[in-house]
Amino acid sequence: MADMHATARPRSNAARICTIIAFVFAVIAIFFLPPLFGLVGLVLGIVGAVMGDKPLGWYAAAASVAGAIIGMIIGYAILNS
Template sequence: MADIHASARPRTNAARICTIIAFVFAALAIFLSPLIFGVLGLILGIVGAVLGDKPLGWYAAAASVVGAIIGAVLVAALLN
């Protein structure tokens, strides 16, 4: 019987580091710069997921997008 996870990449330390930094950037996107940290968090989350930290890498990418949206809404509310 073939192993269905044989083609899945094993999680590396680099994948976990990218995922953790992506979550940090998601939080920074809310408070500092939504565009910069949101995009960087999205990229690092995807890289973490591709390197094998699934599904946490995808969650980090999604959290970065949500953080960027919340940050942009807060900036718009503060400027008006």
């Protein structure tokens, strides 16, 4: 019987590092320059997922987008209050 995971890429240290940095940028995007850090976190999360850190890479990409959106909403609320 063929191995179902034969085509999956093994997770590398670089993939895990990209994913961790993407999560850090997601948190930073809430407080400082949301569009910039959110976009960089999104790219790093996708890179981490493509390099083999599948579930966490996609979660990091989604968290970066959510962090950017939350950061922009908070910035808008602070500037218009």
